[in-house]
Amino acid sequence: MCLCRPYHLTVSNQYHKSHLVAHPSKAKLLLPNWHSYSLHPHLLQILHHQGFTTPTPIQSKSLPKAMEGRDIVGVAETGSGKTLAYGLPILHHLLSRSRHPSSKVKRQVQALVLAPTRELALQVSDHLNMFARSIEAPIKEETLDVELSETQQLKDKSKGKNVVSGTAKTFSKPPLVSIAAIVGGMSAQKQRRIIDRGVDILIATPGRLWDILEEDDSLAKQLASLRYLILDEADRMVENGHFAELDNILRLTLRLSRFFETQDTEVQAHAETEDALQTFVFSATLSKDLQRDLKKGYRPRIGKKGRSKPASTLEDLVLRLDFRDANPEVIDISPEGGVVSGLQESKIECLSADKDIYLYYFLLRYPGRSLVFLSSIDGIRRLTPLMDLLNVKVFPLHSQLEQRQRLKNLDRFKSTPNSVLLATDIAARGLDIPAVDHVIHYQIPRSADTFIHRNGRTARAMRKGFSLLMCAPDERRVVKALLLSLGRDDADIPEISVELNLLDKLKARVQLARQIDTAQHKIKKANHERTWMKEAAEAMEIELDSDFMSGSDDEGKPSKQQTKMKNAKTAALKAELREMLSQPLVARGISTRYITSGSRPIVDDIIAGECKFVV
Numbered sequence: 001m002c003l004c005r006p007y008h009l010t011v012s013n014q015y016h017k018s019h020l021v022a023h024p025s026k027a028k029l030l031l032p033n034w035h036s037y038s039l040h041p042h043l044l045q046i047l048h049h050q051g052f053t054t055p056t057p058i059q060s061k062s063l064p065k066a067m068e069g070r071d072i073v074g075v076a077e078t079g080s081g082k083t084l085a086y087g088l089p090i091l092h093h094l095l096s097r098s099r100h101p102s103s104k105v106k107r108q109v110q111a112l113v114l115a116p117t118r119e120l121a122l123q124v125s126d127h128l129n130m131f132a133r134s135i136e137a138p139i140k141e142e143t144l145d146v147e148l149s150e151t152q153q154l155k156d157k158s159k160g161k162n163v164v165s166g167t168a169k170t171f172s173k174p175p176l177v178s179i180a181a182i183v184g185g186m187s188a189q190k191q192r193r194i195i196d197r198g199v200d201i202l203i204a205t206p207g208r209l210w211d212i213l214e215e216d217d218s219l220a221k222q223l224a225s226l227r228y229l230i231l232d233e234a235d236r237m238v239e240n241g242h243f244a245e246l247d248n249i250l251r252l253t254l255r256l257s258r259f260f261e262t263q264d265t266e267v268q269a270h271a272e273t274e275d276a277l278q279t280f281v282f283s284a285t286l287s288k289d290l291q292r293d294l295k296k297g298y299r300p301r302i303g304k305k306g307r308s309k310p311a312s313t314l315e316d317l318v319l320r321l322d323f324r325d326a327n328p329e330v331i332d333i334s335p336e337g338g339v340v341s342g343l344q345e346s347k348i349e350c351l352s353a354d355k356d357i358y359l360y361y362f363l364l365r366y367p368g369r370s371l372v373f374l375s376s377i378d379g380i381r382r383l384t385p386l387m388d389l390l391n392v393k394v395f396p397l398h399s400q401l402e403q404r405q406r407l408k409n410l411d412r413f414k415s416t417p418n419s420v421l422l423a424t425d426i427a428a429r430g431l432d433i434p435a436v437d438h439v440i441h442y443q444i445p446r447s448a449d450t451f452i453h454r455n456g457r458t459a460r461a462m463r464k465g466f467s468l469l470m471c472a473p474d475e476r477r478v479v480k481a482l483l484l485s486l487g488r489d490d491a492d493i494p495e496i497s498v499e500l501n502l503l504d505k506l507k508a509r510v511q512l513a514r515q516i517d518t519a520q521h522k523i524k525k526a527n528h529e530r531t532w533m534k535e536a537a538e539a540m541e542i543e544l545d546s547d548f549m550s551g552s553d554d555e556g557k558p559s560k561q562q563t564k565m566k567n568a569k570t571a572a573l574k575a576e577l578r579e580m581l582s583q584p585l586v587a588r589g590i591s592t593r594y595i596t597s598g599s600r601p602i603v604d605d606i607i608a609g610e611c612k613f614v615v
């Protein structure tokens, strides 16, 4: 795709934002590229303020169809503005309501956005809330406010600010648009209260939403007469094992005629025929077969015998959607082979056992904000302290961290230059972190779609980005097959050249750090066992014998003296590592070698400023 597309200019304009918010009528003149969509003037005003002077290709293709009331299946590259492609028509609809919301009448959910991960749901909520807040802003002086999203509340709480939960602030007028995120890992009670007060746009992960729906008939009824249903990254939702919850939620949005086909009397009770429902399915990856089936209008009827078996779970799911449109508009502008414009790909071939060293090499050699994907949580747990010992600023992100910690780590990664996020694939989808310079596949992705979505965390909104695939000999065949499924050859991805003399020096550092980490781990484990035994004995009112208390018993546990010696040894190793880390790696500043052997040094493209080599 051509780099000089109009919205490339738009992005750079973001940095020259006008501080003057144009009057709605003027915004129309200032944004000629948005003019034909007849968006509400408030939205034009915010687009102008954001510096979004031109719609992105997926926005310009889907907006007219969405405004016409059509159902849309949209496939476009990562970071291409899909959130607003479905968000703008919804906001436009809500702002164009003939009557403004009143505090006396409870709002009914108009739009339901389903997202596969908590982070993505909160991000979509923040994105749309940013628009909603800006709409309220001019009226805010009259003490109008919109509810804070849960993320904002968490952030404020962690900064010690006094936060009023949900919409509990005193409004002199209700907000024009009310948006709420319903995700796991946060107080369900609080989320129920927010729903009880009434919201226009509900953004949810399927698991938590279904938990709430099971106890809340009134919400189930609201979903039966939705105006908009959106599946953001539908394919990932299916992978996430949320199929049953998702299926149950989608059943609530079926038309009566379809309920009869399901013969599900319980859900039939909630059925309201509401033919104005528009369904939008968006992703960066959606199988071509599925798109073809949708185009052909092939949709097996639920419950009918003898229907042909769908090719995949995703196909099954999408074909269960009750599109009101006989032929949903399928817009596929995803790039060939899934490679986003602005993304430079590369690979390193090395032994699995050497990946830590190569990773450390890359992080030092090419400073920037790097997102490293691993396939296991154990791998992240191992690598985090190791990189920490090597003075690399790392933040872990995986599903076994508390939600608060997940958001905190994500925020720290966003705000710390030259930092590293070590993540599982929960970070692969949808996360919009503006300045990720590098995506590193420490372990190869398990599918071509995951490969595309991981890479999509960099080179977003026409910026440049770099991805590195770390490939061990036993992974080569899988990589080949993965690329083949994208219609690509593995020779397409150039190998980066590595300065071997430098690698040797880094190897010594990594080995020492590993030694320290193992020693620390042993000490921690011994302390943990001792504390556990003590607590268990106290709970059972048993006295432990003196040998155990002094630390030496028959089971070969270390004595206090031995522990002291181990601590001293670890401290000495740490001092040695500190000394090693303080030594410059190369005497003469920047190396003349670049990240690929090609004639054009990619590193110049990606890394702004000088790459200092002395760490």
Ligand SMILES: Nc1ncnc2c1ncn2[C@@H]1O[C@H](COP(=O)(O)OP(=O)(O)OP(=O)(O)O)[C@@H](O)[C@H]1O
Pocket (backbone or CB within 6 Å): 007, 010, 011, 051, 052, 053, 054, 055, 056, 059, 076, 077, 078, 079, 080, 081, 082, 083, 084, 283, 284, 429, 430, 431, 432, 456, 457, 460, 461
């Ligand atoms: N018209 C526009 N002009 C400039 N920037 C835009 C425009 N629309 C959206 N953006 C910005 O582009 C970035 C990416 O948008 P978004 O997160 O919606 O992408 P996406 O297509 O959903 O990506 P993914 O497939 O990874 O989920 C966001 O920071 C968003 O604010």
